[in-house]
Amino acid sequence: MADRATPGGWSLARRVALRAVLAAVLVLGAILTVLVLELQDVRDDLDDQSLQAQARQIMRFLDMTGVVTGRPVFAPPPAVAALYGDPAGNQAFALVDGTGRLVLGSAGIDGPLADLGDMPAATAPGDPPGLPDLGIPFRTITDGGRSLTGASFAVMLGDRAMMLQVGQGPDHPDVLADSLIEEFLETAAWWVVGAFTVLIAVTLWTIRDGLAPLRRLSARAARIGPATSGVRLADGLKPADLPREVAPLVEAIDRALDRLDGALDHQRSFIADAAHELRTPIAALRARVEATLPADQARLLAPDFDRLARLAGQLLRLAEVDTLAIGADERADLAAIGRDVLADLAPLAVQRGRSLALDGAARPVTVRGRAEPLARLLRNLVENGLAHCPAGGTVTVRVQAPAHGAGAELLVEDDGPGIPQDRRDRIFERFWRADRRRGDGAGLGLAIVQRIADAHGAGVSVGDGPAGGACFRLRFPPVDRPVSTGRADGGPA
Missing domain, CATH: 1.10.287 (Helix Hairpins)
Known part of the structure; x- marks a missing residue:
């Protein structure tokens, strides 16, 4: 009997589901990455705008009259002065000349906020005078331990080119925007992850539901x-x-x-x-x-x-x-079939010098099936046992009632030499005989047994009997269970 090919790869549902999940995860990662990058750009733009607004505010309140004498004067209103009058505050500025010398600074600032590097050329006077649109960004920690994020702007005060450096700490007035961005990132990320989780679940359910007709067709084909x-x-x-x-x-x-x-x-x-x-x-x-x-x-x-x-x-x-096809409402009594078959074969057993025995037939044992083909099945098994049983031996038929949710069983045992293990898979094949020199059979009796057992949904197997001979066992399905006919492998059950 040829070995059946078993599928070694993944199922179609698993392949489609895996690819769908991988695609969803990749798309989710791409969306979150783009979202984070875009929001970081927004936060950077807000920081730039905040620093530009701070620089314009400082330029607006610079008194230019002192530039000629060498030192301008910062004269803001009290509310603005309070922002720069606290050495530990969140806003600071430094006005530095071309030599790197501090010209003017907020409270606690005694030098440039960051290295000057190459001072860019100042723009033409504008509104406020001399402030370019973009500065050179920097991050620094002051001598007082303040962490500042700032920008350096090249400005013209009178006819002198100077560098205006403004910085703001983590609690600057625009920190609300940063908080909103961080909150949005956290909240939106969870919403996006949750939405994709639901999408993946719906996709998996759709795949399973879409392949359900194939599973039903496979069950029907089986x-x-x-x-x-x-x-x-x-x-x-x-x-x-x-x-x-x-x-x-x-x-x-x-x-x-x-x-x-x-x-x-x-x-x-x-x-x-x-x-x-x-x-x-x-x-x-x-x-x-x-x-x-x-x-x-x-x-x-x-x-x-x-x-x-x-x-x-x-x-x-x-x-x-x-x-042969068995109807759903057809019933047969194994005990009655056993009594009838053994009564018919008793003369043959006596003629050959063998004995017949029946066990478990005192009460009816009902199975789903038809009496005539089941009698033919049992007759073939008993005749097979009589043919291989030695003189004086016994062929025993046992009828076992259903127990613990299992179906009834029919056993035929003999005192013969038994069937070798390597031949048990072939004895139900048509025209197969262990010893072709014997001329008393064509090798069809057990093939008929197999076909009748298949029609009744009964599994038939052969093993060793209690006395060392062969034991044929038929396991019938419970009466209330549908009969599954036919075998996929073509061998004995």
């Missing part, structure tokens, strides 16, 4: 077997039940099943017709031989005619059980 070959994937489905992309595949599979059913019907019809047509010529040939040949020679040919008749009968029964 139930299609020899006994239910007329079932089609599209039976009972509306066009809206199938995705548009899947409908052509379902239609193609159903057409392939139609073609397979046609081929199987032709094969079954051929086997049944051949078996039926063989019976009459075999019987006629046997009668003619017995009438023509002497009695002793006719007796020598009798086993050959018996084997031919048996083969024709088994072929006919095999064709019948290949199309």
